[in-house]
Amino acid sequence: MKKIIKYILLDIVRNKIVIAYTGILLAISFTVFGLEDNTQKGLLTLLNLVLFIVPLVCVIFSTIYIYNSSEFVELLLSQPIKRKSIWLSLYTGLAGALSLSFLAGVGIPLLIYDRSATGITLLVMGMLLSIIFVSIAMLASVGTRDKARGIGLSIMLWLYFALVFDGIVLFLLFQFADYPIEKAMVGVSALNPVDLARIMVLLKMDVSALMGYTGAIFKDFFGTQKGIVISMVVMAIWTAAPLLLSLRKFNRKDL
Numbered sequence: 001m002k003k004i005i006k007y008i009l010l011d012i013v014r015n016k017i018v019i020a021y022t023g024i025l026l027a028i029s030f031t032v033f034g035l036e037d038n039t040q041k042g043l044l045t046l047l048n049l050v051l052f053i054v055p056l057v058c059v060i061f062s063t064i065y066i067y068n069s070s071e072f073v074e075l076l077l078s079q080p081i082k083r084k085s086i087w088l089s090l091y092t093g094l095a096g097a098l099s100l101s102f103l104a105g106v107g108i109p110l111l112i113y114d115r116s117a118t119g120i121t122l123l124v125m126g127m128l129l130s131i132i133f134v135s136i137a138m139l140a141s142v143g144t145r146d147k148a149r150g151i152g153l154s155i156m157l158w159l160y161f162a163l164v165f166d167g168i169v170l171f172l173l174f175q176f177a178d179y180p181i182e183k184a185m186v187g188v189s190a191l192n193p194v195d196l197a198r199i200m201v202l203l204k205m206d207v208s209a210l211m212g213y214t215g216a217i218f219k220d221f222f223g224t225q226k227g228i229v230i231s232m233v234v235m236a237i238w239t240a241a242p243l244l245l246s247l248r249k250f251n252r253k254d255l
Contacts, residue, residue, distance in 0.1 A: 001085045004076065008093025012065070018101050021057050025105025028053075033113040040205060043118055046106070047201050050126045051194055054102060055133045056158050062094050062137035063154040067147045087250045091138055091243060095131040102130050118204040125197035132193050132238045133158070139246040142253065165192045193238045196231055 012018055028049055033042045069090070076086045106126055110119040140153045169188060189195050 001089050004089035005092045008090060009097050012093060012097035017061060018097060022101045022105045025102065029106050029109035033109055039114045043114060043122060043205065047122055051198055052162055054126055054129050055162060055194060058098050058130050058133040059137045059154045059158050062134045063141045063151050065094060066138060066141040067150060083251050084247060087247050091134065095134045098130045098134060099127045102126050121204045122201050125200055128235045129193060129197055135239050135242040139242040142246045142249045161192055161194045190234045193235060196234060200231060
């Protein structure tokens with residue numbers, strides 16, 4: 001299993017797309033901090049870019065890589081290796097390589113310009129989103145043999161988490177504006193890892209006051225040690241659940 005992970009990890013790290021992804025993140029991060037006099041404004045701008053770019057790249061690249069590695073996977077299956085080991089090795093290699101890429105592209109500028117708790121939180125949330133969307137990509141790709149359909153499903157999932165979910169939440173807020181549903185929004189935020197990552201970083205930036213009463217509720221819950229632990233558990237569930245479902249499908253799939 002270690003040899004498979006090492007091979008996949010080195011293969012992805014040398015990939016031109018991953019190298020370009022790292023370079024783009026590095027260029028964007030240095031540019032953002034270079035243009036902004038206030039590091040807090042730079043972090044806010046970088047947060048918005050991370051929440052869109054990182055999940056999109058991770059989910060699309062992982063889906064394409066899995067489809068392109070189908071012959072390699074079939075070769076491994078012909079060997080006395082458990083399917084579970086092959087699938088988890090593929091996930092570990094993808095998640096590890098893309099996390100390292102994000103760490104290099106965003107982590108280096110953050111260490112230079114802002115080593116605060118906010119910067120560390122942004123870095124941690126970005127890495128968590130990387131491994132979560134690799135997990136989601138593996139679930140999307142294992143469900144169908146058709147490459148175009150698998151990539152399309154991955155893009156649709158990204159659109160849902162990045163854009164559509166927020167639209168649904170805003171619709172519910174307008175429809176039930178006369179009811180005290182702010183506390184329910186804490187639970188709803190757990191249904192989207194992108195929103196949860198955004199809330200965790202914004203609370204560290206102490207801009208929850210700009211979010212009104214809902215922001216105060218978020219701060220009272222997520223700002224506590226208990227809330228941080230719960231949010232980390234939720235992010236861990238978002239990582240494990242799609243991966244375990246994809247592993248179950250892979251074990252039953254007729255290749």
